[in-house]
Amino acid sequence: MILVIDVGNTNITFGVFSQDELVxxxxxxxxxxxTSDEFGINLLTLLSSNGVTTDDIEGVMIASVVPKTMHALVNAIEKYIGKRPYIVGPGIKTGIKIATDNPREIGPDLIAGAVGAYELYGGPVMIIDFGTATTYVTVNAEGEFFAGVVAPGIGISAKALWQDTAKLPEIEIAKPKSILAKETISSMQAGLVYGQIGQTKYIIQEMKKEAKMPDMKVVATGGLGRLISAETEEIDIYDPILILEGLKVLYDKNRRK
Structure with a gap:
């Protein structure tokens, strides 16, 4: 079994693969x-509750956008799992070319998503990750990661509304019955959700147009991706575990190496 770990700004997501299946x-x-011990004990408990032992774990791959967590997390894996993890970054074999002005600026999560989408769905492909930030990444048919857009996520926008205004309340992020809202909560929900839908459609259309790739496949992932995908014809596929799948692909490429 392979343990993959996506360290995001809000959550750390762990996945265990048996062959190519997320179990x-x-x-x-x-x-x-x-601390590393707190990470280790929590991880052992979560693995055990899912029927996985440390002896089952063959290897570990991590993508992290939160550097301050890495020292304790890596130490925990080495101490409690007994494996030295691969970490997405310079020196890791990806199977795609980062064809941007500064490849070292590209986040490990974006690389994992791009690798997963290109491996599973082919290119050209656009990957939209509805996470803390909403990111749009493009990979061409030759496997070149050539452009990306970063926008505030729905959660960030929602927090800005209720934290930076005196009277707006904290609300659930959900699609209201109508955009013609008649009270405060549904007005906020309409602005957040329909605003994200509009942004998503426009960015997809413009990226396809400027890239001259009108048939580019669009794959969405991330917590709120399901909500937006259901309302956006421009999104072809919603894959909730795309980043984890990409990390498994990266592990396989580097294990063979």
Whole structure:
């Protein structure tokens, strides 16, 4: 079994693959500081509750956008799992070419998503990750990661509304019955959800147009991706585990190496 770990700004997502099948997944919050022992004990508990032992784990692959968590997390894996993890970054074999002005600026999560989408769905392909930030990444038919867009995620926008205004309340992010809202909560929901839908459609259309790739496949992932995908004809596929799948592909490429 292979353990893959996606360290995001909000959550740390763990996935366990048996062959090419995701057999279990679980999360921890990223915001809480932890020692390596706290990481290790929590990880062992979560693995055990999913029927996985440390002896089952053949290897580990990590993508992280939160550097301050890495020292404790890597130490925990080495101490409690007994494996030295691969970490997405310079020196890792990806199977795609980062054809941007500064490849070292590209986030490990974006690389994992691009690798997963290109491997599973081919190119050209656009990957949209509806996470803490909403990211749009493009990979051409030759496997070149050539452009990306980063926008505030729905959660960030929602927090800005209720934290930076005196009277707007904290709300659930959900699509209201109509965009013609008649009270505060549904007005906020309409602005957040329909605003994200409009942004998504426009960015997809413009990226396809400027790239001269009108038939580019569009794959969405991330927590709120299901909500937006259901309302957006421009999105072809919603794959909730795309980043984890990409990490498994990266592990396989580097294990062979």
């Amino acid at each position: 279990s997944s679980f999360r921890m919050t990223t915001q809480m500081p932890r």
